[in-house]
């Protein structure tokens with residue numbers, strides 16, 4: 001795992017164009033182990049010992065002090081997804097028209113088509129299929145009864161889509177992706193993924209670089225200990241597990257992170273209301289326990 005200063009050097013080399021994105025990634029992932037914690041490293045321990053305070057910054061206790069991060073870095077894959085999405089949006093805006101031949105080839109390669117049965121009389125979708133009666137189908141729209149529904153070919157559907165992409169006929173998610181995800185897509189969903197793929201291959205290097213830089217900056221920020229606080233065992237536990245911190249007014253009771261003070265420090269009226277609702281909650285739980293529905 002790269003140290004804090006090595007990470008900064010790597011980031012700067014990438015920003016200044018002294019190193020290509022592939023080499024930067026290779027250098028970063030080289031001895032990166034999934035699940036390895038940065039706090040196992042010597043670099044981390046040394047810098048931590050300089051930054052950690054003598055006592056808890058929340059309650060002043062000196063009992064088992066830890067450095068608490070207020071935020072955690074996102075994964076590289078999350079940055080890559082976000083940046084790709086943004087590039088795709090721009091690409092779609094500037095390239096709204098797509099070649100019909102390439103579009104239908106894309107569909108045939110990537111999707112299985114499950115045609116929707118249509119009424120031969122009025123073309124409405126999904127006529128009722130009857131188990132005991134003949135003819136087998138009855139249209140809920142025009143009430144026509146028939147044995148054989150009609151199906152549109154992929155080509156017909158694509159034609160409809162090119163004529164009017166908002167028409168009801170092309171809204172069905174009747175295409176199943178051939179990959180492991182087996183996603184159900186409509187033609188406009190497919191067009192999005194088609195164009196997103198285009199955007200991705202056109203700007204592959206720029207996208208990877210932008211995402212990787214965001215990720216590196218996030219990791220550097222995390223390793224800098226900038227957004228940390230020294231906390232004792234009790235305060236760290238309350239912060240991490242209960243989302244609570246010491247009340248800034250009385251510095252005696254804990255309060256939820258979302259509240260300005262603890263219940264005791266609220267103005268008279270609000271305190272009464274809060275205490276009543278806590279008591280009410282307790283009564284409620286008691287009652288549920290007695291009734292055995294807890």
Ligand SMILES: [Zn+2]
Nearest residue numbers: 056059232235
């Ligand atoms: Zn504390």
Ligand SMILES: [Zn+2]
Nearest residue numbers: 119122139142
């Ligand atoms: Zn019909």
Ligand SMILES: [Zn+2]
Nearest residue numbers: 247250262265
């Ligand atoms: Zn208080």
